[in-house]
Amino acid sequence: MINTDVVIIGAGPTGLFCAHQLGIIGLKCEIIDNLDKIGGQCIELYPDKPIYDIPAIPECTGEQLTNNLIDQIKPFNIKFHLSERVEEIKRQNNKWFIKTSKNTEFISPNIVIAGGVGSFEPRKFSAKVSEKLEDKSILYSIKDKSIFKDKSVAIFGGGDSALDWAIELSKNSNVTLIHRRDEFRGAQSSVNKIKELEKNKQLKIFTQYQMASVKGVDKLDSVEIKHEEGEIKSLKVDYVLGFFGLIMQLGPITNWGLNIDKKTIPVNTENFETNQKGIFAIGDICTYPGKLRLILSGFHEGALAARGCFKYAKPDEKLRFEFSTTSKTVKSRLGIKE
Numbered sequence: 001m002i003n004t005d006v007v008i009i010g011a012g013p014t015g016l017f018c019a020h021q022l023g024i025i026g027l028k029c030e031i032i033d034n035l036d037k038i039g040g041q042c043i044e045l046y047p048d049k050p051i052y053d054i055p056a057i058p059e060c061t062g063e064q065l066t067n068n069l070i071d072q073i074k075p076f077n078i079k080f081h082l083s084e085r086v087e088e089i090k091r092q093n094n095k096w097f098i099k100t101s102k103n104t105e106f107i108s109p110n111i112v113i114a115g116g117v118g119s120f121e122p123r124k125f126s127a128k129v130s131e132k133l134e135d136k137s138i139l140y141s142i143k144d145k146s147i148f149k150d151k152s153v154a155i156f157g158g159g160d161s162a163l164d165w166a167i168e169l170s171k172n173s174n175v176t177l178i179h180r181r182d183e184f185r186g187a188q189s190s191v192n193k194i195k196e197l198e199k200n201k202q203l204k205i206f207t208q209y210q211m212a213s214v215k216g217v218d219k220l221d222s223v224e225i226k227h228e229e230g231e232i233k234s235l236k237v238d239y240v241l242g243f244f245g246l247i248m249q250l251g252p253i254t255n256w257g258l259n260i261d262k263k264t265i266p267v268n269t270e271n272f273e274t275n276q277k278g279i280f281a282i283g284d285i286c287t288y289p290g291k292l293r294l295i296l297s298g299f300h301e302g303a304l305a306a307r308g309c310f311k312y313a314k315p316d317e318k319l320r321f322e323f324s325t326t327s328k329t330v331k332s333r334l335g336i337k338e
């Protein structure tokens with residue numbers, strides 16, 4: 001059981017900056033995100049796009065903003081729990097008990113929900129297809145590409161992820177790329193590359209086909225794919241990879257006894273606390289009169305929520321207002337030697 005002052009749900013820009021604000025007021029936190037990387041929408045949806053309205057930064061990409069936020073919290077050695085979705089929250093002895101999809105358990109007086117528009121989840125095959133072999137032979141992301149070496153892999157999808165992985169895995173695996181349309185959506189350079197690989201017999205491509213069924217009990221044996229005009233083909237494969245993009249789901253957040261208004265959480269703008277004592281909501285997921293869904297608003301909300309957490313984490317101490325420029329305590333927390 002991990003015991004900490006604050007658990008932050010969501011490693012988007014808002015959660016990251018809130019961790020900084022907690023660090024400079026002397027509170028410990030751990031951050032959980034369902035994605036396998038840090039950065040929320042900035043890294044998942046627009047890593048290369050320039051952002052022009054971050055205060056004092058005339059232009060930076062989603063990835064640069066994320067990297068700067070990560071650098072800014074380095075002094076606090078914050079632990080991230082990635083690829084874990086927070087499933088359960090319940091009150092336990094005046095604190096909050098938190099449990100993730102990987103059964104990691106936390107106990108904390110505070111939770112900051114910086115969950116954006118919900119957790120990003122891969123779009124999947126139908127339950128009938130996915131159910132028994134998901135996470136074994138049917139996968140929606142790749143953590144260790146060495147498992148595919150010298151194996152037969154069917155990759156479904158027509159966007160950048162499907163094409164990039166088809167190109168990469170074709171070096172050491174027997175790859176078949178299957179897409180339900182004739183045209184691929186990925187970058188033209190990747191489309192050219194897979195056509196070239198097909199010509200050189202380094203991978204097979206079937207367009208206008210979709211998954212029909214999978215065969216195999218504990219282990220995948222083969223898949224059947226169906227052409228839009230009805231023809232069915234059977235492919236002997238060891239793994240199936242589905243890359244159909246991500247959907248965003250508020251998911252378990254709706255079950256935690258919080259007031260929810262049109263998929264957002266109403267908060268008190270004094271400290272961004274929700275209707276539950278010790279649970280705060282910041283960033284895109286919170287709502288209040290005049291809310292702007294911008295990164296800069298999330299930063300302000302995180303700063304106030306961090307101060308709101310203080311009274312539950314250190315009930316016997318008074319929080320003093322200090323400037324980072326002049327406070328010795330803040331500078332020592334940041335590891336700055338004078």
Ligand SMILES: Cc1cc2nc3c(=O)[nH]c(=O)nc-3n(C[C@H](O)[C@H](O)[C@H](O)COP(=O)(O)OP(=O)(O)OC[C@H]3O[C@@H](n4cnc5c(N)ncnc54)[C@H](O)[C@@H]3O)c2cc1C
Nearest residue numbers: 010012013014033034040041086115116118119283284295
């Ligand atoms: C294309 C595009 C361009 C944009 N351009 C700008 C811009 O120019 N300027 C600007 O200010 N804003 C811009 N935005 C909006 C900005 O990206 C969002 O306001 C910002 O990302 C919100 O940050 P957040 O930290 O609140 O949430 P997010 O970035 O959405 O991060 C939330 C994180 O919480 C995780 N999460 C949710 N639920 C759970 C759970 N139960 N368990 C574990 N993890 C969970 C999610 O996986 C996600 O990683 C843009 C958005 C898009 C899509």
